[in-house]
Structure formats: C-alpha cells, structure tokens
Amino acid sequence: MKKPSMKDVFSRKGLLSQRFPGFEHRPQQEALAERVMACLDSGGGGVLLAEAPTGTGKTHALLVPAVYWCLEDDRKILFLTSGIPLQEQIVKRDLPDLCSCLGVEDLSYGLIKGKANYLCRLRGKEISERELLAHLEPDLVLDLVAWMEKTETGDFSELALPPGHPVISALSAASEACRGNGCPFRESCFLRRVLQQAQEWNIIVANYHLFFSYSASTGRGFPVPCDAILCDEAHRLTEAARSAASLRATGEEWARVMDFAKARVFPRMDWVSDHDRQRLALLADEVKKESERLFHLWKKEVPAGRIFTDEAGPPDGPGPLQGLAGEILEAAGEPPEKNGADDRESAALLHQWRDSVADLSHRTAWCARVDRFPLWAYWWDGRGINSSPTFCGDLISDWFFAKPLEALVAVSATMAIGEDFSFWEQETGLQATERLVLDSPFDLDEQMSIWVVDLGLAVTDDGYDDLVARIAEQLCDDNDGSTLVLLSSLRLLRAVSERLRSKEHPYRVLEQGELPRSELLRLFRQDLSSVLVGSVSFREGIDVPGEGLTQVIIDRIPFPHPADPVLVTRKILEGPDMFFDIVLPRAKLLLKQAAGRLIRSKSDRGRVVILDGRVLSKRGWRITDALPGVKYRKVEVELGKKE
Ligand code: SF4
Incomplete structure (x- = not known):
C-alpha cells in the first residue's frame, strides 16, 4: 500500500473528508500529523514534543501516521495514555473507523489494561463462596461464578461492578499472590494471554502506570517490544512514573504475609518434618510480633506526615525485623526439585511467598534507612512508611529508552508555558529533538x-x-x-x-x-x-x-x-x-x-x-x-x- 501524505488524509478534500460525515478540516490537526509522521520516518530516536490544545483532534493526528508507519514495514508502536475510557475509544472506535476509512485491512492492534482489570483464574478457583458473599448479594455471586466459567477475556469491564469493588481487588491478576511459572493456570491466564497476543499487534494501546510498573519492578522494561512510542496525555507522565517507583510498607502487610505462610505455604511443605514446620510457624509469629512492635512504635511516636531526613530518621530501625525475615527465609529454604503437578504448585507457592517476604523486607529497609535523602523523599503517613523519588527525570528517560527506539512522540494540551517546554523536559528527563506548539482551533x-x-x-x-x-x-x-x-x-x-x-x-x-x-x-x-x-x-x-x-x-x-x-x-x-x-x-x-x-x-x-x-x-x-x-x-x- 502506497503511503499517502498527511495532506492527502487531513486536508479539506482529503480521505477523511470523503469518508467521515461531518469531518471538519483543522490545519492544526494536519500540521501535527505531518510532524508525527516526519518524526517516525526520521528514525534514530528522535523525540517530538507537541502541545495540541483542545479541539485539535490529536488522537487521529497520532493514529493516522502510526497506522501507515506500522504497515510500511510491519513495525510496532506502543501508544500510551492514562485513562481506560480513551484507550477503549481508540481500540473500539477510532482505529476500526480509521482502518475502514483509509482502506487498511491488515493492521493488528489491541489494548492491554492494567493487571487489576483482569481476572486471576487461580484466585477465581481458590476464593470461597463465603468470601464472595461478604461483598455481594447471593444472586450476584451466582452471576459472578457463571461469568468466571465462561469469560474469554477475563476483563472485569464485562461485569456491572464498579472499578475498585472489593470483589475485583480479591480476584484480580494484580493480587500479590500471582504464582508466576508455578501457576497451574498459567497457560490460560488472561493477563499472560493478552501479553502474548500483544506480541503480534502493530499498535499496542496501554497505560502509563502499567508501562512504568513493569519497568520499575523487572528492570527489563515493558514485556512487549516496540519500535516507537506515542504518548498521549503526556502531562500525566511524571506522576505516573513517580507512583510506579514509590515504595511503601505497613505492619498490616507484614502480618498478612506471615498469616498467609502459616495458613497456606507451610502446611504444603511435605518435604520438611513436622518439627521444622512448627519451627517455621513460631518464626512467623516472631516476625509478626517484631513488625507489630516496630510499626506501633512509629505510629505512637511519629506524627502523620512527618518527613524523615538523613539527620532525623524514624526512631528505631528495621534491623531486627530484617534479621528475623532473613532467618525465616533461611529456615524455609528452597523447594526440592520434584515433578508432580502438586509438588510444582507447592514449590511455586513457596517461591512466591519468599519473593513477597524479600520484597517487603527490602521496602521496609529502604524507607526506614533514609540513605538516599534528598534524592528520595521519606515520610510516615500515619499507617505506613513511604519513599518516593524526588526527581523522576532519570528514571523516565532510562525506562523509555531501555531498548533502542526509532522515535518517541509526546503530546498533550498542557505541556508548554507559552512556547517553552523546558519545565516538562526537565521533569521527564526527555530532551526534545523537535518541539511544536499549535494554536487553538477556537477563537x-x-x-x-x-x-x-x-x-x-x-x-x-x-x-x-x-x-x-x-x-x-x-x-x-x-x-x-x-x-x-x-x-x-x-x-x-x-x-x-x-x-x-x-x-x-x-x-x-x-x-x-x-x-x-x-x-x-x-x-x-x-x-x-x-x-x-x-x-x-x-x-x-x-x-x-x-x-x-x-x-x-x-x-x-x-x-x-x-x-x-x-x-x-x-x-x-x-x-x-x-x-x-x-x-x-x-x-x-x-x-x-x-x-x-x-x-x-x-x-x-x-x-x-x-x-x-x-x-x-x-x-x-x-x-x-x-x-x-x-x-x-x-x-x-x-x-x-x-x-
Ligand atoms: S499466572 Fe498469576 S495472574 Fe495468571 S492465573 Fe496464575 S496466579 Fe493468576
């Protein structure tokens, strides 16, 4: 397919005007699409920043160049935005309409939502009816169970439950209990499936938080490779990155992790003696007791909102708690190599619990040591101890360019002050190779x-x-x-x-x-x-x-x-x-x-x-x-x- 110019598409008599009833020619939209196309075509890691005021039609101005650029050489673009409504609009309305209007047939695309939007099949099997009844009326529980049996996507938006409903939190793939490779449902896991499908898509729509949380937690970057990234609503980028990089620990979490081990992990460790299992349970109680002591002390002595500095950190440190956490991990040991499905599940459960303890211990120590101050901020919020990067620019640029990119385009209605992008560039660490400020299409x-x-x-x-x-x-x-x-x-x-x-x-x-x-x-x-x-x-x-x-x-x-x-x-x-x-x-x-x-x-x-x-x-x-x-x-x- 020959690639048309953006003028051929967006001009008064262009392709969109012929096929979209009510199409309105907007010079700003055409100008933006031209610059996006040029940035993608130039390759070499160019960074285009564009401020496009309300009414520019920026989503189409990003998508049309993306469609042609991907088709030209079977390339892949990651399209990042911040909210599900816009993401759904892109994959359910904008891209299908554009493809039909432009006569494009062989473009593949789809949406990867945040982990919390997908059902975890394992949690669905493990959760008891009593737990569900604590949050839902009996007839809704029946509907939910029927949905879990028949859903093909596992996407909670198929249900009439509001986002953040406790049942969704309990059943979602974002729960700490993901058993990874040891999960018996990993082949049919909805989240894994959508990530696998996305490997084949030309345009992958996802949100900033998902992108940054993969980058922050794995250090390997987003699990779906791409040749270029388009960022819509780019004013949200810094806060999304900060949120993904931030750490927090609470006493409740320590109690939950230790209770989980006693109820679910240790009883399945049939390769250790009863005596060793009892010792593990006692150690779990000790860890819990020490975490309660430490977090109660902080709660009593530190007012909510207190900021810690290198000279005034939290009273008492997490040393003894970390010591006990190390002791229980050593006592639990690694699972033996066995072959049965049940053994694999028990081993996966132990691995997952060990990871949770190590991660929680790391977060508690990181937040309490205050040793990266003032590059990182540290504070007590009344229930938990927190740490956030003070400046996210280095993280953002490292995460975006973890793998070589041909181009990165960031667009928003509020990025520049006058013609000046320097504040946005400073905060994101992304140095533009091109900048564009469009006039409002309104008078x-x-x-x-x-x-x-x-x-x-x-x-x-x-x-x-x-x-x-x-x-x-x-x-x-x-x-x-x-x-x-x-x-x-x-x-x-x-x-x-x-x-x-x-x-x-x-x-x-x-x-x-x-x-x-x-x-x-x-x-x-x-x-x-x-x-x-x-x-x-x-x-x-x-x-x-x-x-x-x-x-x-x-x-x-x-x-x-x-x-x-x-x-x-x-x-x-x-x-x-x-x-x-x-x-x-x-x-x-x-x-x-x-x-x-x-x-x-x-x-x-x-x-x-x-x-x-x-x-x-x-x-x-x-x-x-x-x-x-x-x-x-x-x-x-x-x-x-x-x-
Ligand atoms: S792999 Fe993780 S998220 Fe997927 S079904 Fe298994 S436990 Fe749930």
Whole structure:
C-alpha cells in the first residue's frame, strides 16, 4: 500500500473528508500529523514534543501516521495514555473507523489494561463462596461464578461492578499472590494471554502506570517490544512514573504475609518434618510480633506526615525485623526439585511467598534507612512508611529508552508555558529533538474572557473560606448556574457546598464525593444549569461542551501544598531557585489545565474567574504566559446583588 501524505488524509478534500460525515478540516490537526509522521520516518530516536490544545483532534493526528508507519514495514508502536475510557475509544472506535476509512485491512492492534482489570483464574478457583458473599448479594455471586466459567477475556469491564469493588481487588491478576511459572493456570491466564497476543499487534494501546510498573519492578522494561512510542496525555507522565517507583510498607502487610505462610505455604511443605514446620510457624509469629512492635512504635511516636531526613530518621530501625525475615527465609529454604503437578504448585507457592517476604523486607529497609535523602523523599503517613523519588527525570528517560527506539512522540494540551517546554523536559528527563506548539482551533478571544478577583485575603487568613464561598455563590447566581467550581482544599470545598446549599437556588448543586465521579459528571452534563463543586482532581477529565458549562471558578493559583513530602525534600535538593524553577511552572500548568475546562467546542462561550489577584499583580511570575491570550478583567464582585 502506497503511503499517502498527511495532506492527502487531513486536508479539506482529503480521505477523511470523503469518508467521515461531518469531518471538519483543522490545519492544526494536519500540521501535527505531518510532524508525527516526519518524526517516525526520521528514525534514530528522535523525540517530538507537541502541545495540541483542545479541539485539535490529536488522537487521529497520532493514529493516522502510526497506522501507515506500522504497515510500511510491519513495525510496532506502543501508544500510551492514562485513562481506560480513551484507550477503549481508540481500540473500539477510532482505529476500526480509521482502518475502514483509509482502506487498511491488515493492521493488528489491541489494548492491554492494567493487571487489576483482569481476572486471576487461580484466585477465581481458590476464593470461597463465603468470601464472595461478604461483598455481594447471593444472586450476584451466582452471576459472578457463571461469568468466571465462561469469560474469554477475563476483563472485569464485562461485569456491572464498579472499578475498585472489593470483589475485583480479591480476584484480580494484580493480587500479590500471582504464582508466576508455578501457576497451574498459567497457560490460560488472561493477563499472560493478552501479553502474548500483544506480541503480534502493530499498535499496542496501554497505560502509563502499567508501562512504568513493569519497568520499575523487572528492570527489563515493558514485556512487549516496540519500535516507537506515542504518548498521549503526556502531562500525566511524571506522576505516573513517580507512583510506579514509590515504595511503601505497613505492619498490616507484614502480618498478612506471615498469616498467609502459616495458613497456606507451610502446611504444603511435605518435604520438611513436622518439627521444622512448627519451627517455621513460631518464626512467623516472631516476625509478626517484631513488625507489630516496630510499626506501633512509629505510629505512637511519629506524627502523620512527618518527613524523615538523613539527620532525623524514624526512631528505631528495621534491623531486627530484617534479621528475623532473613532467618525465616533461611529456615524455609528452597523447594526440592520434584515433578508432580502438586509438588510444582507447592514449590511455586513457596517461591512466591519468599519473593513477597524479600520484597517487603527490602521496602521496609529502604524507607526506614533514609540513605538516599534528598534524592528520595521519606515520610510516615500515619499507617505506613513511604519513599518516593524526588526527581523522576532519570528514571523516565532510562525506562523509555531501555531498548533502542526509532522515535518517541509526546503530546498533550498542557505541556508548554507559552512556547517553552523546558519545565516538562526537565521533569521527564526527555530532551526534545523537535518541539511544536499549535494554536487553538477556537477563537478564544471571542469565546471567553478571564476575570481576576482580588480577595484581599491570603488562604491562611481568617475568613478566607467564607469569602470564597460567598463570592462563588454570587458568581453562580449571576451566571444562573452552569458553573464548575474548582477549589484547592477539601475544607474549602465543603464550605462552598454548604453555602450554596444553605439557600434555595434556581440551579442544582453537585458536590465531589457525594456520588461516584462518573455519575456526578453524567448529572452535571445532563442538568444544564447545575453547579459542580470539586477539588483539584476535577481539573481533568471534564468535557462539557455547550450551555452546561459557561463559567469556571478557580479559588487560587494552584500551588502545591507546602507540606507535600516530595516537594519539601525537593526544596532541600534544589535550593532557593526551587520556586521559580519548579513550583511556579507546575502551578502555571495546573492553572492552564483548570482553565481549559471551559471552551470545548467552537460554539462555547463563557468566562474563567480566578479568585487570586496575584495572577495580574505578581508581574514577575508571568502567570498569564500559561493562559490563553484573551481579555482579562480585574473584577470586584458585589455581594448580594444580581449582575
Ligand atoms: S499466572 Fe498469576 S495472574 Fe495468571 S492465573 Fe496464575 S496466579 Fe493468576
């Protein structure tokens, strides 16, 4: 098949216009597709960074070049994004539509979801009806058992259970109990099967967390090789990498691992004497007792949120616990070489338990030793001891280029400040060979304005919450609802919701946390005048074009919490330039994300209201560089009056 130019595909009379009803020519989309194609074609490990604002049509601009590049030489592309809805849309709608439109028949593709999305066949066999009944009604248990018998994918999305349901956690392939090669179901394991199928696909869609967690845990990288990587929603990359690299240990986990050994592992070790089994059980009790002592001590003496430093680590260390863990591993020994299926299973169980003990011992010691401070942050969260890399750039670049790549493309609506990608490049460690910032396809100057309200109070001042609540209420009244209110703390969220709900208003008030997020968003979209009050996590994933969202209120420039352990440690690492090099650019990108909720289509109109006078008064911060170049109004909100 001859590869067409991107102009042949995306232009006003191109292939997409002939076959997609309602196709709209967008020069930004065509430009992005051309640059992606050129980057893939150039080979040699080029890195293209592209900021593509809402409405560019970036998913198609990534997929079309990917399709042709893969077909040209039977190549493989890993397409990374962060959320399952977009991943499913790509494999169920975008790629099938594009293939049919472009006349492509021999492209293979598919989705690898995170491990927690697949049924573990072994857990399905082992779990008792009593355990299932603890979480589900009897008729639902019957449905679940029938599904486990007949499912061909093991994908929990085939069930009507919400993500994170306890039954899913208990049955998923992400559970610590995977027996790897010793599993009797390994040939039909759903997760293994999808990884095997993916070896044959041209386009493999997966999420960042899965990619980074394989990289962090195996050191060998992602188990499906590829020639190039395309990263959509690339603003999520750093946090996904940090989350995959972070370590945590709790006393509960130690207790669970030792209880598991006594109940399931030691009784199956028929190659040791009763006396040795009893000794192992006693040792497991000792390990559990020592872990309880240590974690109780930390709980008693260390306030939640305390950050450890090289000079002030946790009281008492994990030495005795590690010593006991080593002793029990030595006493359990390696399983003997035997051949029966039952022997293999017992051996696999012992191997898997040994790995869990070694891993937990490593995590506890790593977090308590504090010996990589300040390259790593360490803290106690009230229940567990934690450690996270302060800076992830080295890890990310190593993980992406663990094997040679022909190209890497990263695209997002919020990566650059003005034309400048240096903050994103610094945080990810990925040095671009090409950079591209596309204009918005919307007439933003015409469609939106930004109001700045100076409250005259700092967030720590008395009366701040009350003033924000009153102003938010007035603005919602003036706008007849249709507002998204994004607040910097849960305390403030409650204050604003309470204020809005304390009186009758001609609009419905929806509050984050009162319903599952998807249900809340459905109601917000459906009820055009409703007001949704949410925290910073609602800065992303809200896409409400039209009259349902004509005002976004943001209470302040979203600086991170000053007690954030990673940030505090980073400050020690970076010194006085930290504010301008890290804190400020990060806050600007978060503000840009929040403001980006407003205009989602050409017909949208509205205003963003930021209740923080520093947006205009702190000229040296150059906050407006990160926001759309539209009209700004410094506004005083008159409380108690209609606009
Ligand atoms: S290989 Fe692991 S995840 Fe797969 S069925 Fe066996 S135990 Fe479960």
